[in-house]
Amino acid sequence: MSVTYQPKKKKRSRTHGFLKRQSTPGGRRTISRRRAKGRKKLTV
Secondary structure, three states: OOOOOOOOHHHHHHHHOHHHHHOOHHHHHHHHHHHHHOOOOOOO
């Protein structure tokens, strides 16, 4: 069995980051929900 998780900061932020969230309507909803909940960190 190989180790499948090879973390990369750039890939992580490009996929799940703030700009990617803002670029789609669903992502904007996600950010607004997290703001409403009072999250310290909205995205990675």
